[in-house]
Amino acid sequence: xxxxxxxxxxxxxxxxxxxxxxxxxxxxxxxxxxxxxxxxxxxxxxxxxxxxxxxxxxxxxxxxxxxxxxxxxxxxxxxxxxxxxxxxxxxxxxxxxxxxxxxxxxxxxxxxxxxxxxxxxxxxxxxxxxxxxxxxxxxxxxxxxxxxxxxxxxxxxxxxxxxxxxxxxxxxxxxxxxxxxxxxxxxxxxxxxxxxxxxxxxxxxxxxxxxxxxxxxxxxxxxxxxxxxxxxxxxxxxxxxxxxxxxxxxxxxxxxxxxxxxxxxxxxxxxxxxxxxxxxxxxxxxxxxxxxxxxxxxxxxxxxxxxxxxxxxxxxxxxxxxxxxxxxxxxxxxxxxxxxxxxxxxxxxxxxxxxxxxxxxxxxxxxxxx
Ligand SMILES: [Fe+2]
Ligand SMILES: [Fe+2]
Numbered sequence: 536x537x538x539x540x541x542x543x544x545x546x547x548x549x550x551x552x553x554x555x556x557x558x559x560x561x562x563x564x565x566x567x568x569x570x571x572x573x574x575x576x577x578x579x580x581x582x583x584x585x586x587x588x589x590x591x592x593x594x595x596x597x598x599x600x601x602x603x604x605x606x607x608x609x610x611x612x613x614x615x616x617x618x619x620x621x622x623x624x625x626x627x628x629x630x631x632x633x634x635x636x637x638x639x640x641x642x643x644x645x646x647x648x649x650x651x652x653x654x655x656x657x658x659x660x661x662x663x664x665x666x667x668x669x670x671x672x673x674x675x676x677x678x679x680x681x682x683x684x685x686x687x688x689x690x691x692x693x694x695x696x697x698x699x700x701x702x703x704x705x706x707x708x709x710x711x712x713x714x715x716x717x718x719x720x721x722x723x724x725x726x727x728x729x730x731x732x733x734x735x736x737x738x739x740x741x742x743x744x745x746x747x748x749x750x751x752x753x754x755x756x757x758x759x760x761x762x763x764x765x766x767x768x769x770x771x772x773x774x775x776x777x778x779x780x781x782x783x784x785x786x787x788x789x790x791x792x793x794x795x796x797x798x799x800x801x802x803x804x805x806x807x808x809x810x811x812x813x814x815x816x817x818x819x820x821x822x823x824x825x826x827x828x829x830x831x832x833x834x835x836x837x838x839x840x841x842x843x844x845x846x847x848x849x850x851x852x853x854x855x856x857x858x859x860x861x862x863x864x865x866x867x868x869x870x871x872x873x874x875x876x877x878x879x880x881x882x883x884x885x886x887x888x889x890x891x892x893x894x895x896x897x898x899x900x901x902x903x904x905x
Contacts, residue, residue, distance in 0.1 A: 626654035
């Protein structure tokens with residue numbers, strides 16, 4: 536999705552092009568690392584040394600089919616940038632940088648607002664999300680003043696991977712912030728373009744989604760509005776299981792190559808399990824007094840994506856399914872904790888399904904030789 540340049544005084548916001556990559560890398564480094572960054576308040580120089588990013592990472596964002604690097608220019612010079620990426624029904628904001636000399640003049644707010652506008656108006660995103668180093672209290676407060684809130688989710692800092700810098704302390708981690716944009720999230724679609732780290736971020740997102748849903752109240756048998764919350768969560772399980780069933784079925788049929796028979800047989804077995812999970816969740820919805828949602832539109836509620844891969848790349852197929860299983864395991868654990876003692880029947884159902892999903896992940900790990 537691309538956007539037309541937008542003028543704001545002498546400032547223009549536009550999607551980056553390949554030729555912007557060197558200037559964008561220099562800008563990001565100058566905003567966060569080294570002595571140059573100390574001129575602005577976004578510096579991380581006390582937390583991290585090394586590099587913040589490189590040309591390869593920035594080029595990947597510029598060319599990403601599901602997003603863009605939004606750049607701010609003033610008199611033709613690049614003074615700010617931010618990654619904007621579509622993730623399911625939500626938008627992700629990252630790689631945010633403002634030239635140190637231009638900080639404090641409202642430029643950061645303008646870029647963030649521009650990104651929110653694209654996410655809301657063009658993508659109809661439900662939320663904008665971002666990760667910030669927990670120790671960056673000033674930056675977290677800056678986002679909070681612009682309507683963001685901590686979701687409660689955290690992500691580990693990638694210690695040992697110097698592409699993310701050289702940590703100067705051993706307790707770094709990321710917190711996840713989110714802001715509702717009011718969109719419907721649109722239809723979720725399988726992109727086949729899973730970016731590095733997408734798995735960790737997806738889990739964070741679905742946990743945030745699950746928490747938002749569950750915040751509507753604890754479940755008690757006597758409270759019909761809370762039963763409705765369980766029904767809503769179970770309909771998400773139904774959608775997730777259908778998508779898993781479809782993905783495994785497609786992969787079982789499409790798989791080719793020398794190890795095809797063994798891998799396809801495993802996918803077929805998993806597909807059968809996923810369909811049974813869907814049926815059991817749907818029956819529970821019926822017991823709770825509602826009609827399960829098996830409509831094609833309802834599939835947008837799935838926690839996992841329908842990803843089609845190259846049919847000769849069995850390793851990639853196995854990895855995609857493992858990612859999906861891990862997302863499902865994480866979400867179902869969250870659902871089980873949420874239900875607690877309030878609805879033992881639904882909890883036992885989810886525990887039983889969770890056991891199968893853990894077996895699926897083990898099977899895939901074995902086939903991957905892990
Ligand atoms: Fe399942
Ligand atoms: Fe599964």
